[in-house]
Amino acid sequence: MSMKDLCKLDLKTSIKIVRKMIRFSEMNHILPGSFAVVDEGGHLIVFESRDGRLTATVDIAIDKAWTAATMKASGRILEVITRGQGWRLNVKHKGRLTIIPGTVPIICERRVIGGIGHSGGSAEEDLLIAQAGLAALYDGEEAPPLYDGREVKGFGIEFARMIASKAIEYILDRGYPHASIAVVDRWGELIALYRMDEAPPGTLELARDKAWTSAVFRVYSEDVVKYGCPKLPDYGLKPVNWNERLTPIPGGVPIKMGGEVVGGLGIASISPDIDKLTALKAIEEV
Amino acid sequence: MRDKYDVIIIGGGVAGTSIARELSRYEVDTLLLEKNSEIGLGTTSTNMGLVCQGGDGSAFRPGTLHAELNIKSIPEWPKIADELNIPFKRIGGINLIRNKLDYGRALKSLSRSFRSSLEENAPFYISEKDFKFLQLIDGDMVYDMEPNLVEGFIGGLYDSNLAVTVPREVAYAYAENAKANGVEIRLDTEVKGVRREDGYYILETSDGVYRGRYVINAAGLYADKIADLAGLRTFSFVPLKGVMALLSREVGELIKHALVILPYLEEIPITKAIIPTVDGRVILGIYLEPSVKGDLTYDESMINRLIEIGREFIGDYISRDYIEEVVVGQMTFTNLETGWYEYVVETPLRVYNWINIVLGPAGISASPALAKKVIWILNTSELKLGMKKDFNPRRRVRVR
Numbered sequence: 001m002s003m004k005d006l007c008k009l010d011l012k013t014s015i016k017i018v019r020k021m022i023r024f025s026e027m028n029h030i031l032p033g034s035f036a037v038v039d040e041g042g043h044l045i046v047f048e049s050r051d052g053r054l055t056a057t058v059d060i061a062i063d064k065a066w067t068a069a070t071m072k073a074s075g076r077i078l079e080v081i082t083r084g085q086g087w088r089l090n091v092k093h094k095g096r097l098t099i100i101p102g103t104v105p106i107i108c109e110r111r112v113i114g115g116i117g118h119s120g121g122s123a124e125e126d127l128l129i130a131q132a133g134l135a136a137l138y139d140g141e142e143a144p145p146l147y148d149g150r151e152v153k154g155f156g157i158e159f160a161r162m163i164a165s166k167a168i169e170y171i172l173d174r175g176y177p178h179a180s181i182a183v184v185d186r187w188g189e190l191i192a193l194y195r196m197d198e199a200p201p202g203t204l205e206l207a208r209d210k211a212w213t214s215a216v217f218r219v220y221s222e223d224v225v226k227y228g229c230p231k232l233p234d235y236g237l238k239p240v241n242w243n244e245r246l247t248p249i250p251g252g253v254p255i256k257m258g259g260e261v262v263g264g265l266g267i268a269s270i271s272p273d274i275d276k277l278t279a280l281k282a283i284e285e286v
Numbered sequence: 287m288r289d290k291y292d293v294i295i296i297g298g299g300v301a302g303t304s305i306a307r308e309l310s311r312y313e314v315d316t317l318l319l320e321k322n323s324e325i326g327l328g329t330t331s332t333n334m335g336l337v338c339q340g341g342d343g344s345a346f347r348p349g350t351l352h353a354e355l356n357i358k359s360i361p362e363w364p365k366i367a368d369e370l371n372i373p374f375k376r377i378g379g380i381n382l383i384r385n386k387l388d389y390g391r392a393l394k395s396l397s398r399s400f401r402s403s404l405e406e407n408a409p410f411y412i413s414e415k416d417f418k419f420l421q422l423i424d425g426d427m428v429y430d431m432e433p434n435l436v437e438g439f440i441g442g443l444y445d446s447n448l449a450v451t452v453p454r455e456v457a458y459a460y461a462e463n464a465k466a467n468g469v470e471i472r473l474d475t476e477v478k479g480v481r482r483e484d485g486y487y488i489l490e491t492s493d494g495v496y497r498g499r500y501v502i503n504a505a506g507l508y509a510d511k512i513a514d515l516a517g518l519r520t521f522s523f524v525p526l527k528g529v530m531a532l533l534s535r536e537v538g539e540l541i542k543h544a545l546v547i548l549p550y551l552e553e554i555p556i557t558k559a560i561i562p563t564v565d566g567r568v569i570l571g572i573y574l575e576p577s578v579k580g581d582l583t584y585d586e587s588m589i590n591r592l593i594e595i596g597r598e599f600i601g602d603y604i605s606r607d608y609i610e611e612v613v614v615g616q617m618t619f620t621n622l623e624t625g626w627y628e629y630v631v632e633t634p635l636r637v638y639n640w641i642n643i644v645l646g647p648a649g650i651s652a653s654p655a656l657a658k659k660v661i662w663i664l665n666t667s668e669l670k671l672g673m674k675k676d677f678n679p680r681r682r683v684r685v686r
Contacts, residue, residue, distance in 0.1 A: 006578060027517050074623035104623045107576060135522035140579040
């Protein structure tokens with residue numbers, strides 16, 4: 001593989017990076033955590049978390065990766081150059097800037113092409129795992145498939161991979177516009193998120209919002225208006241602090257197992273109706 | 287061929303062979319496995335051949351294993367070179383100073399090297415008779431020592447300890463001496479799988495199955511792969527590709543010392559160095575770039591960059607025509623994202639009989655102390671290391 005191909009940080013490569021990090025984490029018996037890979041602009045390409053992760057690690061991992069990509073430096077360097085006062089910078093960025101080890105920029109051809117973040121272990125463990133991700137970019141091995149066809153027991157990361165791979169297959173098969181695919185648990189917390197190569201970064205949060213809405217309201221995302229009052233503007237469902245992810249755009253579908261909602265699937269591309277179709281199809285297949 | 291070994295070393299580079307040689311002093315059955323058909327073809331062959339580095343405080347951050355092993359190795363080198371008949375030439379080195387920025391960095395190097403070596407209570411003290419202290423020298427003295435340098439240098443940091451050797455020759459010498467003292471060496475044997483059974487590691491290789499109580503993973507660029515097979519990886523590294531040019535003797539006559547210009551921050555990871563070899567030629571380098579494992583390609587732009595670097599030292603004396611050979615290789619580089627590379631010599635948690643080793647820059651230089659460190663680790667385990675009575679430290683001189 002030439003360096004040129006390598007420096008395009010696409011979905012396939014990002015999946016490889018995340019898988020290697022997960023493998024490293026399991027090998028060293030580190031607590032289950034969250035793993036994020038972002039592009040040069042700090043937008044997620046792949047997010048995965050191990051089963052049993054602390055839900056708070058989800059956003060820490062994403063923010064670490066964002067910090068690495070946008071500051072173009074490792075958390076360890078930032079710690080040194082801000083002399084332990086890095087938290088002050090957080091005020092500027094609404095708390096996003098995360099100057100904690102486990103924040104590693106992806107370096108390729110002498111420039112930063114993205115960022116890796118892991119949260120879940122101690123600072124040292126986080127750093128080791130993030131470094132394992134960086135090393136994975138260069139190990140010259142084939143990228144693994146998103147879902148390798150193994151049997152899935154219960155709802156978890158393996159289930160999320162399976163359902164996402166079905167959705168991606170369906171989109172590619174039909175030639176639909178590329179989308180972001182998010183899977184959340186029943187509390188609306190992210191389990192996995194994949195952005196297809198040509199999906200614009202804006203679809204990321206849309207997909208996550210749709211999945212959140214369908215999972216916590218236990219309905220299709222557009223049906224959330226049923227919870228509101230038609231006489232009020234916006235059905236009285238203004239996204240405020242506690243529910244800022246609330247969205248009535250179609251494309252979010254609750255995932256049911258044994259009659260109970262266990263999570264949500266959100267797909268976002270340029271056409272919400274196709275998103276809903278894809279989501280239903282993917283859920284139907286699994 | 288035995289069925290079981292006390293220690294199996296994976297990898298016949300300078301790390302593996304130096305440990306094999308040190309182990310051959312003791313009554314243990316040792317086996318060394320090498321994937322290639324020759325010793326030292328991997329990261330070892332990419333080394334620039336500098337040894338006895340200890341003064342270069344800019345790269346040797348105090349408190350790291352990297353600094354410890356290199357500094358502890360300084361007193362060992364003359365002895366080892368004599369015993370094993372390795373080419374060894376003390377040439378001395380100068381870190382050139384162009385401006386105030388360089389001067390500040392040189393002062394920092396000076397204080398760091400002092401901290402990590404000569405102070406009585408330094409973490410790894412070596413005595414003054416083994417280590418000559420670094421000197422700050424002024425511009426006149428620099429041009430006295432190196433009359434062919436281009437103008438513009440205002441001084442330098444002189445390290446009189448620095449020596450050069452031939453990296454692969456070192457690995458050969460270690461291996462030959464180890465073999466003469468009873469270590470088995472199997473070439474063309476690639477480890478394909480690792481299992482644990484009855485207190486032994488079972489190594490499935492391309493040439494049969496070997497059992498060892500202790501395994502030392504010194505596989506260089508493939509150390510992570512081997513550790514992955516065993517499920518005992520505690521480290522990661524990125525392969526850093528280095529491109530160096532070997533210049534002819536005409537240029538070699540112009541240079542007497544190993545010369546280094548500290549690169550500016552935006553130029554990193556390039557290292558600017560011009561180093562005389564043992565045989566009178568010159569190594570110019572080094573263009574560095576992280577790359578995919580096994581990628582040994584180079585292009586015109588890299589060579590041009592090397593020539594530019596050379597011109598910063600001796601001006602127009604350097605041109606394309608003097609390049610005899612372009613050497614491309616990869617080395618293991620940990621902590622790429624910060625640049626604070628570090629060696630790995632450790633046993634993974636919960637396991638006491640597996641040692642992972644990753645060297646990096648200046649690995650040849652660190653090899654004597656590395657071997658001693660590994661013996662120290664093995665000594666703390668339940669392996670009984672009894673001295674061998676008929677150990678012969680000298681290598682028979684061989685004409686190749």
